[in-house]
Amino acid sequence: MVYLTRVETFSAAHRLYNSNWDEAKNYEVFGKCSHENWHGHNYELHVTVKGEVDLDTGFVINAKMLSKIIKEQVLSIVDHKNLNIDVPFLKNKFTTVENLAIGIWNILEEKVAEWNASLHCVRIYETPRIFVEYYGENKI
Helix, strand or coil: CEEEEEEEEEEEEECCCCCCCCHHHHHHHHHHHHCCCCEEEEEEEEEEEEECCCCCCCCCCCHHHHHHHHHHHHHHHHCCEECCCCCHHHCCCCCCHHHHHHHHHHHHHHHHHCCCCEEEEEEEEEECCEEEEECCCCCC
């Protein structure tokens, strides 16, 4: 089994906010991430696929094709968008990096399989010191 990772970047805004709570409770839990006028991140997305090396190409998956899939299926939806308003797969969900990773997994899993590879991990850096890894469990 060979693992290949493609790294892409995108920028997006969001707000962490629970509408069942008042402003004080939201600030207590989410801090400045609950600011009513949003805030943004420059995300770094790592998509790792796994599979056997194709004898005709030497690839697990063509990295350029993987990049094209990510750009068409994910980045076109999230880049320079408001995650709370503009992103259908986050509708009625908290726009945490955890839910973002799960949503991206759900989009990419089938597309990667079309190229005889399997999605292994979606890792998203929200900041240089905060990232999430998702391996396909606990789908919501």
